[in-house]
Amino acid sequence: MIAQRKDDHVRLAVEQQQQHSGRNQFDEVAFVHHALAGLDRAEVGLGTAFAGISWQVPLYINAMTGGSERTGLINRDLAIAARETGVALASGSMSAYFKDPDCADTFSVLRKENPGGFVIANVNATASVDKASRAVDLLQADALQIHVNTVQETVMPEGDRSFSSWAPRIGEIAAGVDVPVIVKEVGFGLSRETVRRLEGLGVRVADLGGRGGTDFARIENGRRRLGDYAYLTDWGQSTAACLLDAQEAGLPVLASGGVRHPLDVARALALGASGVGVSGTFLRTLLDDGVSALIERITVWLDQLTALLTMLGARTPAELTHCDLLIRGELRDFCADRGIDPGPFARRSSSPDLPNETTGNTR
Numbered sequence: 001m002i003a004q005r006k007d008d009h010v011r012l013a014v015e016q017q018q019q020h021s022g023r024n025q026f027d028e029v030a031f032v033h034h035a036l037a038g039l040d041r042a043e044v045g046l047g048t049a050f051a052g053i054s055w056q057v058p059l060y061i062n063a064m065t066g067g068s069e070r071t072g073l074i075n076r077d078l079a080i081a082a083r084e085t086g087v088a089l090a091s092g093s094m095s096a097y098f099k100d101p102d103c104a105d106t107f108s109v110l111r112k113e114n115p116g117g118f119v120i121a122n123v124n125a126t127a128s129v130d131k132a133s134r135a136v137d138l139l140q141a142d143a144l145q146i147h148v149n150t151v152q153e154t155v156m157p158e159g160d161r162s163f164s165s166w167a168p169r170i171g172e173i174a175a176g177v178d179v180p181v182i183v184k185e186v187g188f189g190l191s192r193e194t195v196r197r198l199e200g201l202g203v204r205v206a207d208l209g210g211r212g213g214t215d216f217a218r219i220e221n222g223r224r225r226l227g228d229y230a231y232l233t234d235w236g237q238s239t240a241a242c243l244l245d246a247q248e249a250g251l252p253v254l255a256s257g258g259v260r261h262p263l264d265v266a267r268a269l270a271l272g273a274s275g276v277g278v279s280g281t282f283l284r285t286l287l288d289d290g291v292s293a294l295i296e297r298i299t300v301w302l303d304q305l306t307a308l309l310t311m312l313g314a315r316t317p318a319e320l321t322h323c324d325l326l327i328r329g330e331l332r333d334f335c336a337d338r339g340i341d342p343g344p345f346a347r348r349s350s351s352p353d354l355p356n357e358t359t360g361n362t363r
């Protein structure tokens with residue numbers, strides 16, 4: 001039953017990628033162009049550090065799958081791609097492993113193929129501390145994601161309908177495992193209120209997991225006989241909106257959901273993300289064109305991200321937060337409603353808080 005669901009998710013997510021309009025709210029974030037801001041490429045590095053974690057690049061393949069024969073092969077290929085490109089990699093939910101330990105290999109292949117990489121285990125918010133620890137042990141994981149997905153569970157025919165235990169359980173897991181805990185949404189977004197609450201629960205990192213890419217309300221609705229939750233399509237906050245909302249929320253944030261190309265990665269970093277996760281876009285590349293194509297695609301993204309930082313005058317991903325950004329359209333309306341002033345984002349490079357003001361975007 002779980003194995004069938006995992007195969008359905010992959011099929012429906014790829015179908016959705018093929019039908020996606022191509023637009024999302026990252027399009028409402030623009031860099032102010034400063035013609036003399038550029039650096040020399042050799043001055044630029046992609047390393048990022050947050051919550052005691054250091055990555056050589058600020059990109060990761062976010063949680064997708066495992067639990068069936070087919071998804072085990074997908075995990076093998078994702079692990080190979082992560083190993084060859086140096087990006088971090090998260091497992092899909094490991095509930096299937098707790099129900100049927102015989103499918104352990106479909107998850108542990110993530111570590112087997114990528115022995116030196118940064119690997120993240122993934123459990124739901126009802127997992128016991130013991131299960132969470134078993135998930136970490138199976139992958140020799142460097143961090144643990146707990147996914148929070150009330151919308152998905154609501155639409156999923158066989159979904160969980162009891163959510164009140166999630167917050168205390170997250171606190172227990174965060175206190176009980178010996179790797180950093182990341183709480184992630186699956187495409188509906190974490191509000192700043194939620195991020196603050198997570199901080200109080202001992203969570204180290206929030207993966208904002210916003211709207212704009214894979215839509216799990218649509219995926220689960222596609223698995224319902226009557227398809228009667230169509231009205232929940234597009235629920236939630238976009239990833240760009242979440243980043244703006246979480247500016248002062250207290251935890252380091254990762255951005256995922258609807259990341260389509262290196263410019264979206266740069267936009268997310270400029271809005272304060274410490275790292276940027278991609279699922280659907282990379283899954284489609286893998287399934288359409290194979291693992292070599294995925295390796296090539298990630299390599300090109302990292303190369304172009306370096307090029308964008310060079311052009312924008314940012315020596316590191318963190319320095320992108322000194323770049324001037326214009327917030328437009330519905331995203332600007334969101335800011336107004338949530339009490340966020342978009343004005344200062346457009347004038348950050350000349351902020352007196354920076355060591356030396358230039359005509360460029362950064363110090």
Ligand SMILES: Cc1cc2nc3c(=O)[nH]c(=O)nc-3n(C[C@H](O)[C@H](O)[C@H](O)COP(=O)(O)O)c2cc1C
Pocket residue numbers: 009010013062063064065091092093094122145146147184185186187209212213214256257258259277278279280281283
């Ligand atoms: C096929 C598929 C399966 C997924 N399964 C999981 C999962 O098991 N656990 C989880 O936390 N997120 C899961 N996700 C959600 C992704 O991690 C991510 O939050 C979401 O897809 C939005 O990112 P995207 O727009 O780049 O696809 C899955 C995504 C896809 C495409």
